[in-house]
Amino acid sequence: MPETPPSEPTAKPTAKRRIPLVVGAVLVGAVLGYIGVSSLRHPAGGDVACNSAVDLAKKIAPLAHGEVAALTMATTPLRLPDLAFEDANGQPKKLSDWRGKTVLVNLWATWCVPCRKEMPALDSLQTKLGGKDFEVVAINIDTRDPDKPKNFLKEANLTKLDYFSDRKAKVFQDLKNIGKALGMPTSVLVDGKGCEIANIAGPAEWASDDAIKLVKAALAPAAAGF
Structure with missing residues (x-):
């Protein structure tokens, strides 16, 4: 075989x-x-829960002209980090404390000349639209004298803005890490889920008719359950 x-x-x-x-x-x-x-x-890094914020940004984009022409509207769904800072009494606050409310997060400092010039407009915006659906959350990032920014607001008679601060300036770094803070001032319009609607690097005339119309348009979908 x-x-x-x-x-x-x-x-x-x-x-x-x-x-x-x-x-x-x-x-x-x-x-x-x-x-x-x-x-x-769903682009890398995107949060599908924030798709509605991108849709809203597209709808209100035509209003980003004139005094708010420098606004960059969100094109990718992005949930902001849960920024941590303190209120005027030193109590801890987080961005998530404003869930359900549209917020204009603004970072400012007394050493920043454009920031100081912008503050009256932010105070006026809070006066006109601040309430159950919207708030300006202006966070000071002075790292030295804690009384200096408080005195600045008092002397300028800016009484409508609540005082928030982060003496370690970590909020700036957190926004910088996601490409939303390139300089000062920095502002980000955030929806009730903590998602970016728009951002701007530099000052804006927030008390202008252009700004008021845009912010009102951003609030309308939230009020209608968008």
Whole structure:
């Protein structure tokens, strides 16, 4: 009885092993393809819960002209970090404390000349629109004399803005890390879910008719359950 060639008994098992390898490759390809399609639907880093904020940004984009032409409208869903700071009494506050309310987060400092010039307009915006649906949350990031920014607000008779501060300026770094703080002042319009609607690097005339119309338009969907 002739001997079986050494290649024959090993040839069949090799063929069998190739089948699961091919199937595995097909499965991996399918998974990668799904991930690729998913990444197109939801950009990397995007939060699908913030899609409504992007839709809102598109709707109100035509209002970003005149005194607020420098606003950059959100095009990718982004939930802001839960910024941590303190109120006038030194009590801890977080951005999430304003969930359900549209907020204009503003970072300012007394050493920043454009910031100081912008504060009266922010105070006026709070006077006109501040309430159950909207608030200006202006966070001071002076890192030295804590009385200096308080005295500035008092001397300028800016009484409508609540005082918030972060003496470590971590709020600036947190926004910088996501590309939303390039300089001072920095402002981000945030919806009730903590999602970005728009941002601006530099000052704006927030008391202008242009700004009032845009902010009101940002509030309307929230009031209507958008």
